[in-house]
Amino acid sequence: MNFFHLKSDSTKTLTLLALLLIAYLFSISMRLIWVGEFQEMEQSKWNNELMINTNDGYWFAEGARDILAGSHQPNDLSPINEPISLLTAWLSKIIPVSFETLILYMPSAIGSLIVIPIILIGRTLGQTGIGFIAALLASVTHSYYNRTMSGYYDTDMLTIVLPLISIYFIIFALTHQRNRFLIPITIAFSMTQWWYPQSYSLNTAILVVTILYALIFERRNHYVYKISLYIIIGILSLPIWVKVGIALAVFAFFHTKPSLDQKWFWALFAAIIALYFSTGGIDPIWGQLKAYVVRESVSDDAGLYFYNVAQTVREAGNIPFNVFAERISGHPITFALGLVGYIMAIIAYRPLLITLPLVGLGFIAMNAGLRFTIYAVAPMAIGFAYLLLLITRPIEKKWLQVIVLIVFTSTAIYPNYLHIKEYMTPTVLTAKEVTVLTKLGEISNPEDYVITWWDYGYPVRYYSDVKTLVDGGKHSGDVNYPASFVLTQSQQNAAFMARLAVEYTEQGYENNKSAIIAEMLKTYKAESVDDLMVNLNLDPTLLPKSSRDVYLYFPLRMMDIFPTVTLFSYLDLKNPANVLQQPFFYMSQQFQDSGKTIELGNGFSIIKDKNILKLGNQEIPIKSFYQVGYDANQKIQIERQQFASEGLNIIFMGSYGRFLILDDFYLNSSYIQMFVFEQYDPKLFEPVILDPLSKIYKLKV
Numbered sequence: 295m296n297f298f299h300l301k302s303d304s305t306k307t308l309t310l311l312a313l314l315l316i317a318y319l320f321s322i323s324m325r326l327i328w329v330g331e332f333q334e335m336e337q338s339k340w341n342n343e344l345m346i347n348t349n350d351g352y353w354f355a356e357g358a359r360d361i362l363a364g365s366h367q368p369n370d371l372s373p374i375n376e377p378i379s380l381l382t383a384w385l386s387k388i389i390p391v392s393f394e395t396l397i398l399y400m401p402s403a404i405g406s407l408i409v410i411p412i413i414l415i416g417r418t419l420g421q422t423g424i425g426f427i428a429a430l431l432a433s434v435t436h437s438y439y440n441r442t443m444s445g446y447y448d449t450d451m452l453t454i455v456l457p458l459i460s461i462y463f464i465i466f467a468l469t470h471q472r473n474r475f476l477i478p479i480t481i482a483f484s485m486t487q488w489w490y491p492q493s494y495s496l497n498t499a500i501l502v503v504t505i506l507y508a509l510i511f512e513r514r515n516h517y518v519y520k521i522s523l524y525i526i527i528g529i530l531s532l533p534i535w536v537k538v539g540i541a542l543a544v545f546a547f548f549h550t551k552p553s554l555d556q557k558w559f560w561a562l563f564a565a566i567i568a569l570y571f572s573t574g575g576i577d578p579i580w581g582q583l584k585a586y587v588v589r590e591s592v593s594d595d596a597g598l599y600f601y602n603v604a605q606t607v608r609e610a611g612n613i614p615f616n617v618f619a620e621r622i623s624g625h626p627i628t629f630a631l632g633l634v635g636y637i638m639a640i641i642a643y644r645p646l647l648i649t650l651p652l653v654g655l656g657f658i659a660m661n662a663g664l665r666f667t668i669y670a671v672a673p674m675a676i677g678f679a680y681l682l683l684l685i686t687r688p689i690e691k692k693w694l695q696v697i698v699l700i701v702f703t704s705t706a707i708y709p710n711y712l713h714i715k716e717y718m719t720p721t722v723l724t725a726k727e728v729t730v731l732t733k734l735g736e737i738s739n740p741e742d743y744v745i746t747w748w749d750y751g752y753p754v755r756y757y758s759d760v761k762t763l764v765d766g767g768k769h770s771g772d773v774n775y776p777a778s779f780v781l782t783q784s785q786q787n788a789a790f791m792a793r794l795a796v797e798y799t800e801q802g803y804e805n806n807k808s809a810i811i812a813e814m815l816k817t818y819k820a821e822s823v824d825d826l827m828v829n830l831n832l833d834p835t836l837l838p839k840s841s842r843d844v845y846l847y848f849p850l851r852m853m854d855i856f857p858t859v860t861l862f863s864y865l866d867l868k869n870p871a872n873v874l875q876q877p878f879f880y881m882s883q884q885f886q887d888s889g890k891t892i893e894l895g896n897g898f899s900i901i902k903d904k905n906i907l908k909l910g911n912q913e914i915p916i917k918s919f920y921q922v923g924y925d926a927n928q929k930i931q932i933e934r935q936q937f938a939s940e941g942l943n944i945i946f947m948g949s950y951g952r953f954l955i956l957d958d959f960y961l962n963s964s965y966i967q968m969f970v971f972e973q974y975d976p977k978l979f980e981p982v983i984l985d986p987l988s989k990i991y992k993l994k995v
Contacts, residue, residue: 313426314413321406321433325444327714329398338721340728343394344445345721350766351447352722352752355397358382359756362393367740369803370761371768377489378449397447404451405442409433411458412672416679418466419643427679427703428672431628434710435675437621437667440717449490450668456486457496457652458672460528464504464521465645471517473549476524480541483528494574496669497529499651507647519563526566531573540566598812599870600771601862603748613664621667622656623674624710636677638684649673678706723753727849730988731757737982738843743796744990745780746847747859754847763795771862775811778863779823780846781965782856788964789978789995790830790837791823792846797838811867822867837995844993845982848969850950853881856965877959878942883952894953900944905937907944907955915941917958922970923948924986930972945970949986 332338338345346352357379360366366374373379386396409429416425432438441450460482467475486493504525508518527541544562613621619629636653640646649672656670682702689695723731734744735758743761744754751765764777776795780788798810807813811823818836820826830836852859857879866872882894891908892900899908900916907914915938922932922945943961945954947970960966967973969989974981979991 310413310417310422313422314410317409317413317426317429317433318406320430321409322402324434324439324711324714325402325406325442328718329444331718332721337724337726340725341392341394343392344398345394345723345728346397346447347443347445347719347721348448349722349749349752351397351445352756353766354378354382354447354449355393356752356756358386358397359393362386367761369800370740370755371765372755378447378451398445401442401446401448401451402444405438405455406433407452407455408438408442408458408672411455411462412676415458415462415465415646415676418462418469419645421643421680421683423683423699424639424676424679427682427699428675430703431624431678431706431710432672432675434707434714435622435624435671436710436713437664438671439710439714440719441668443714443717443719445719445721453490453493454668454672456482456489457493457500457669460486460497461500461648461652464500464525464648467521468518468645468648471515473520473545476520477538477541477545479521479524480528480537483525484534484537487529488534494529494531496651496655497525498576499654500648501525501529503648503650507644511644516559519559523559523563523566526563526570530566530570598772598809598867599865600775600867601865602771603769603774603862613659615660617664618660618667620709620713621659621664622670623678624706624713628678628706628709629674631681632674632678634677635679635681635684636673639677639680642680646673646676649676723757724987726985727988728753728757730983730985730990733983734758734845734847734990735760738845742843742845743799744845744847745777745792745795746849747777747781747852747855748774749855750847750849750852760845763799772809772811774862775867776863778859778861781848781852782860782863782960782963784962785964785967785975785978786831787827788846789975789993790827790834792844792993793837793840793995796844797841800841834995840995846964846968846979846991846993848965848989848991850969850987852965853952853954853969856881856960860960878955878957879960880955881952882955885953892953894955898955907942916944917941918943918961920945920971921948922946928986932971 329344332344346355353373354376357373357376360372361374361379361383366372382397382400385400386393389396409432412429412432413422413425416422416428438454440446441448441453460479463475463478463482467479483497487497501522504518505522508515508522512518523544524541527537527544530537530540548559616626619626623629623632636646640650652669653673656667656673659666659670682699686695686698686702689698731754738744738758738760740759741761743763744758745763746754748764748766748769751762751768754760755762755765764773776791779791780795783791794814795810798813802808802810802813814826815821815823818826818829820829857876860877860879864874864876866874880894880896880898882896882898884895886893890902892902894900897910900906901908901913904913905916905919907916917936917938917940919935919937920932920943921934922930925931943956943958945956945966946952947954954966954970956966968979968991972981972984972989974991976994978994980994981989982992983990
């Protein structure tokens, strides 16, 4: 069934290299579509280059920046030891492009390397055609493209490539069964785990499948157990050089003393298994399962219950089947064909069973979240390619077979191409927002803190070179609580919590204590945060002494997620069963003024002559109506009308083209007062930057 019938080894090699190059260039070209669409958008550029489009990328960029600078602040959480930061810093020294250009294109250049192990797996099985077609499809499938597109500067650029390389070396070893092919297995697994430590579970699953493969199909084949041994060595929770050293020592021992191979092998196998459990075992696997499958409230050591961030992250939620199938194969039909073909392929080519953990991890996305679909992309692409070549095999005329393969491969790729054309994800920030953050960096000190929501933590740290309470990696419920509290409470309570959170966070680094809310309550002998605030309002001198400046960052974009921000602090910390009724907030950017009414969408409408808000058949009094906008000098103008003593408040933000419907809780929150109205208590805060898109205040207590 091999489409490529070649006569000489040199011709095979040249053909293989040509196919690798074609697939690689095809993958990169698809990723340049986004660049072409955004190239003329000046608001998406900084330092004459497009900015990246993933928040987490700014964390790794921060690490690379600090590596190149040769210094960073203690406890600033800069990832100077992260592999991607190290790789970026190294590439920055040898590739003559700007840092911004490097991090923009790294995902495309490195992520496209997925075509190499896929094609090599096909070649190892004697089916280079399967590998080539599968590589074309897998490289552009929804989920893989989304996480390796230009600008998506993240670990995902190698998270699938490296496991596929590991699997390729296993399949190659199973096929050729030579001892010299064992060392690369350990190296590949070591690199996979170094690059992405979370791959520990996947690597262990591959180990289990390899052992089962040996027990079921090749029980008497000593070599297959050797493969398992070298896999175990590769996934040990030890430094890479130690693991490679162990692998070389084992290889040298059995190579120089082959008579001892059978005699001592199982003793050595048992010793390495014991080392596996002593250096971690299944504990990391259980931790990852809890993080993505268990999404309930979590408590700290003091018995305080916090809101779990996984409850709000779309990537960690259930997804519909159509989305699941499209993420993996581009279309439900392609997915179905790929699944059928995959089952047939593993029957025809037994070593492909080693890819089962990728499929299993990809399929748990139905419950654990769409981020896992990326793992099943390559196996399903291989399955589709196998089925396609099987169906076209009876075609006798070679030229006709080529045409049919091109047509069906293009048909499978086309939905993914449409997705790429439509998936115009914007840059994380606009140039104006970055200008504000760089100005803050010029005003502030690297030891200062900026309090904002965790979505913006990494970009703030990168552009302003300051510290943050929360970010894309540090956002558990207990650290999100104070950030949420500062953003949603009244200004006085927000100011007190801002100072407390920063000082207790720094003390926590020194004392190795992370439960800062519990420490606050313990220090002040308060039963709850409300009690703590009452005590501080009565005697503000009880606040800890200021050790550094603190800034509050209010971006316009946070308004879209403001109710979600509230969830993390509007709760009973002592009793998770006590579900509090959430305050009311609704935003509309799609509204229509019909003269007598203003239709706000989702059943909301303002009845002008009655000064009421109507929701379906329910009529709600409008307590206050605010019209807020900027004049020609960019000075804020506020008009207020009072209609009732109770009800909901309405804010029309004319300059932004949006209506807000909110209760008194939200109206009095620090975010609404200080961002929307630019009203602040001068005893607590002073404005630093008041830009329509981003507003920054400095804490004075």
